[in-house]
Amino acid sequence: MRGNPRLLSGAAPLRLAVVKPVCGAPPARRREARIFSLMALTLGLAYLIWLGRLVLDSRGSPDIFFFVAEILSYFLLCLLSYSTWRLLSPLPGNPESKPRLSVDIFVPCCGEPLEVIKTTLKAVQRITYHPLEVYVLDDGGSETVAALAQSLGFHYLSRPSAGLPLRDSKSGNLNFGLDRSHGDLILVLDADQVPAPEILHRLVNFFQQPQVGYVQSKQTFFLPEGDPFYNSDKVFYETIQLSNNRANAVISCGSGVVYRRRALREIGGFSIWNLLEDFTSSYELASRGWRGIYYPHALSRGLAPSTLAGVYRQRFQWCLDTMRLFFWDNPLFKSGLSWAQKTHFLIIMLSYLASGLVFPVFYTIPLWFYWSGQSCVVGDELAYGVLRGAYLLATILMFRYLFFGKEPLRQFKMLCSLFPVHALAIVMALLSPPGRKTAYRANNLNPFAAAGSWWHLAPHLGFISLHVSLPVLALCLGWAEPRLIFFNSVFSAFIIWILGDLVLAVMTRPIWRPAMDPRQVYG
Numbered sequence: 001m002r003g004n005p006r007l008l009s010g011a012a013p014l015r016l017a018v019v020k021p022v023c024g025a026p027p028a029r030r031r032e033a034r035i036f037s038l039m040a041l042t043l044g045l046a047y048l049i050w051l052g053r054l055v056l057d058s059r060g061s062p063d064i065f066f067f068v069a070e071i072l073s074y075f076l077l078c079l080l081s082y083s084t085w086r087l088l089s090p091l092p093g094n095p096e097s098k099p100r101l102s103v104d105i106f107v108p109c110c111g112e113p114l115e116v117i118k119t120t121l122k123a124v125q126r127i128t129y130h131p132l133e134v135y136v137l138d139d140g141g142s143e144t145v146a147a148l149a150q151s152l153g154f155h156y157l158s159r160p161s162a163g164l165p166l167r168d169s170k171s172g173n174l175n176f177g178l179d180r181s182h183g184d185l186i187l188v189l190d191a192d193q194v195p196a197p198e199i200l201h202r203l204v205n206f207f208q209q210p211q212v213g214y215v216q217s218k219q220t221f222f223l224p225e226g227d228p229f230y231n232s233d234k235v236f237y238e239t240i241q242l243s244n245n246r247a248n249a250v251i252s253c254g255s256g257v258v259y260r261r262r263a264l265r266e267i268g269g270f271s272i273w274n275l276l277e278d279f280t281s282s283y284e285l286a287s288r289g290w291r292g293i294y295y296p297h298a299l300s301r302g303l304a305p306s307t308l309a310g311v312y313r314q315r316f317q318w319c320l321d322t323m324r325l326f327f328w329d330n331p332l333f334k335s336g337l338s339w340a341q342k343t344h345f346l347i348i349m350l351s352y353l354a355s356g357l358v359f360p361v362f363y364t365i366p367l368w369f370y371w372s373g374q375s376c377v378v379g380d381e382l383a384y385g386v387l388r389g390a391y392l393l394a395t396i397l398m399f400r401y402l403f404f405g406k407e408p409l410r411q412f413k414m415l416c417s418l419f420p421v422h423a424l425a426i427v428m429a430l431l432s433p434p435g436r437k438t439a440y441r442a443n444n445l446n447p448f449a450a451a452g453s454w455w456h457l458a459p460h461l462g463f464i465s466l467h468v469s470l471p472v473l474a475l476c477l478g479w480a481e482p483r484l485i486f487f488n489s490v491f492s493a494f495i496i497w498i499l500g501d502l503v504l505a506v507m508t509r510p511i512w513r514p515a516m517d518p519r520q521v522y523g
Contacts, residue, residue, distance in 0.1 A: 033401035037081040040394035044074045047387045051376075058376035062368045069361040076350045077395065083344050084243045084402055101207055102131045103200055103258070104183035108173045109191035110139040110442045116303070117145055117191050119522045124189065125152050129200035137177045139166050155181075169440035170254075171277035174270040183261065190255040192447065193302035194521070203258045206293050213263030213290025214282060216241070217256040218297055221304035222518040224510035229311045230414045231304035234406035240347070241294045249344035250292035254278030256300040263290045273329075274321040275440045283325060283345065287336035303447045303518055308456045308506050312421050314443050319352045319422045323429035324437070326353075355415045356422030363419075363463050363499075366491045370470040373480035381487045410501075417502040420459045447518060457506060460499045467492035 048070060055067045105124060109117050117136075124134055136149040141160030149156040159166055159176055166172065174188065185207060189195055203215045218237050244250045254276060263285055264270060271280035282292055305311045325331075326349040331342040369375045377384040399408040428438060471489045474480045480488075514520055 029401055029404055033398065033404075034085065036394055036398040036401055037085070040391065040398045041074075041078060041081060043387070043391040043394050044077065047391045048074060050383070050387055054376040054380065060374060060376060062365055062372075062374075063376040065361050066365045069358045069365075072350075072358050073354060076347070076354055079343055079347050079350065081398070081402075083247070083340075083347055084239065100131065101184040101204055102182070103129060103133075103185045103187055103204065104177075104181040105132065105134045105187045105189060106137055106174055106177045106181075107134065107189050107191060108137040108139070108170055108177075109145065110170075110173070111142075111445055112140075112191045112442070113445075113447065113522075114142075114144055114148070115522050116447060118148055120189065120191055120194055121148060121152055121154065123194045123197075124154075126197045127195060127200060128197045129204070131183075132200070133181065133183060135177045135181055137173045139169075139173050168272040169275065170442075171270045171272045171274075171281075174277060175272070178261075178264065178269050186259045186261060186264070188255055188257055188259070189300065190302060192522075193255045193300045195256070195300040196298075199256070199299040200258070202297075202299055203295060206295075207258070207260060209291070211289070211291045212260065212293055213285045213288075214250075214252060214257055214259045215293040215295055216250055216252050216282075217295045217299040219253050219256060220298040220301045222301060222516050222521060223304060224306075224512050224516070226508075226511075228505035228508060228510060229305065229308070230407070230410045231311075233411070235403050235408055235411040238296065238406050239403050242296055244344050245292075245294040245296075247338075247340040247344045248291055249286060249341045250282060250294045251348070252278040252282035252292070255302065260290075263288075266290075273434065273437075274324055275317055275437055276321050279318075279321055280325065283329075283331075283334075286341055287334050289336065303522075305443065306447065306510065308502070310443065312418075312456055313441065315418055316421045316425050317440070317443075319356070319425035320429055320432070320438065322349055322352055323426050324432055325349065327429055328434055351415060352422050353426065355419050356424075356426045359416050359419050360423065362491075363467075363495055366488045366495070367466050367470055369484060369488050370474040370480055373474070373484065375484060377487075378481065378484055381483050385487055385490070413498050413501045416498045417460065420456075447522075454506065457503055460503055464496050464499055464503070467496050 048067075051067055051070065055063045105127070107117075107120060107124065121134075121136065134149075134152075134154040136145065136154050136156050138145045138149075138156065138158040139160065141158050146156045146158070146161075157177055157180055159173065164176070168175070178186070185204060187200060187203075199217070203217060206212050206215045218241075219233075221231050223231055241250060257278070259281075264281070266288060267281070267284045270277040271284055274280040286292060305314050325345075331337055331345040331349075334342070337345070396409075399412070402408070403411075432438060471485055471492060474485050475482060512519075
């Protein structure tokens with residue numbers, strides 16, 4: 001392995017009993033975040049009341065769609081503000097005397113490149129913890145992987161080699177290992193996740209508290225300069241998960257996570273209800289009263305999708321699993337969850353709904369106004385611009401202070417740009433009730449691909465083209481009043497700016513620093 005293991009060992013000592021708010025945000029910044037949150041919610045409510053009166057007078061279908069989209073966006077903003085209001089995220093203390101808990105490490109794999117699996121397993125070999133057993137769970141049935149695992153002294157288990165069907169994908173593979181191992185705790189590492197040697201020393205001590213069912217460490221990835229697809233997802237990993245930790249609604253990310261075997265046994269093993277076991281397993285554990293802990297420091301680093309096609313495939317699966325829970329096992333009706341837990345789980349679900357269903361309404365309504373010349377704000381454009389502009393500015397300031405240093409604008413742009421994927425996943429979730437789920441395909445089977453993904457940009461290029469051309473046509477052909485065209489064009493410019501980021505990310509060739517280049521690390 002040519003990667004530097006010290007890249008992965010940036011974790012803070014466990015003796016810290018409290019994680020600083022928003023990873024070190026001072027009290028003044030927390031106060032400003034709250035002030036701007038209240039300002040955004042107040043201005044948003046005033047705007048909705050004003051807009052609602054106009055919509056009631058006009059009763060036009062596009063206006064009603066627009067108003068409903070605005071209401072749903074405001075509701076999501078309310079939930080987000082509520083869930084992150086208290087930014088302190090205490091971690092439990094670490095007892096001085098701690099008995100050794102035995103740990104099994106599961107490395108599930110299914111056709112990933114051998115050099116990727118080899119790099120991960122060699123890093124696993126350097127983990128400094130005992131007693132420890134390592135199980136390579138190979139759904140690919142590769143003789144080469146079997147020889148590699150055995151040469152390192154690891155257990156090799158394979159459903160194909162055992163003559164078993166590959167039922168339930170990754171979760172089925174993990175349960176296959178669960179039934180053939182005995183450790184008190186289980187660390188799951190994806191085949192492309194390179195762990196730090198001290199990963200178990202950092203995480204195991206939390207299990208001295210008997211109510212702790214799982215501990216999720218922060219996810220980090222080998223990324224090119226600028227992180228064009230925002231795979232780092234700092235908003236989620238550095239703020240949302242901290243907030244989830246306070247409410248005992250920590251979301252398992254499927255790798256770099258340690259589970260208590262007894263907790264998994266209580267819910268029947270790794271959840272097979274969804275495509276992926278991670279979110280659903282933590283959701284079930286939380287509903288049974290188990291405590292989830294978020295450790296907000298990187299203890300492993302893995303691969304992230306390097307092409308738009310890979311990003312689409314990954315985010316489709318995430319959204320599909322989340323929305324299946326929303327439609328068929330909604331947290332509002334989930335027994336065992338507190339109100340705070342319900343709220344925190346709902347935020348993730350509603351953000352996908354906003355991306356897939358609400359944002360496309362915002363992209364489409366201005367185009368209708370250009371073509372028809374009809375809008376409930378005709379004659380009140382200036383008032384609309386002032387009210388909506390003040391609401392938008394307060395929201396931007398709220399995000400800036402709430403997610404300081406986490407690039408919330410990039411997160412917002414990515415959420416907006418993934419609307420085709422999330423819309424399709426939402427539809428598929430509706431068509432996939434319990435007992436019926438779509439096929440799963442492992443990510444990173446070709447992690448070093450450099451091929452472009454232009455056809456995936458068709459919806460974005462279509463919207464951009466229409467928002468460029470329709471204002472000109474509407475003005476030249478007299479479809480709408482010039483004043484309406486002007487105010488709509490501000491919306492159009494904003495939409496082009498939002499969607500253009502993804503187009504530029506696909507056009508730009510990634511630049512890698514040597515230490516972060518996966519072709520070097522996994523070579």
